[in-house]
Amino acid sequence: MLFASEPWLAAVVAAVNRHPDLARALAGLGSDLAAVVERDRNLFSTGAAIWGRQERGGIAEWRLLEDEDDVLELEPAYVVRAPYLLWKEILQGRADPVQAALSGRVKVKGDLEGLVRRSAYRYILDEALRSVPTEFPDEVKR
């Protein structure tokens, strides 16, 4: 499935929602989050923005945003933004998301403290991502 496409996102959300530890990981966090994949002129020219809302310990709603600027109107509790290649490294397990956020390579708007406190639950997302076969746009084009 193509990274940041609707089927890919649906599969990742379904896998995350299946995890028994998810409710514990989400408890006390803000209600919604947007993730922005910044455009890369050569490798991922469209960029992508994703929004999701949690409710009762699961991801209740999500969508791919038509325009990155929609994030400004939605004003989610968290906005996580990084260049395409860094997202790819994180998804492939070659970069650590918490370290990347602390070093400023991943820009986080919102309560970073709360996210760092829950970094031990990172395996939920890691397992979900591993369960979804991901094709990256720059590799598909070749």
Add this chain to the structure above:
Amino acid sequence: MSERRKGIPEAILEQGTRMATRAAKVVLDDPRGQEAIAAAVGAAQKGKRKLEEVQGRVLRAAGLPSKGDYDDVARSMARLKRKIRDLSKHVDEGRKR
């Protein structure tokens, strides 16, 4: 052509970055380290918010727009952009009928 050899400052920086990354990983893998980093991040974010509040007050007192004002404008622009997009879709659908 042979690859340019790294200078001493670059080598030190590279080594330092590697060591810092290793240290950060060790700290983050330990729950106490995680807690300490979270508390430090929280304090830094609180400090930044406070600074922005003061900056905003100073700028407003001087009759200048603050970061908050720019954010409001950006939000309004985003809303307008989305409404135009929605309207365009309606118009296109109307034309197709």
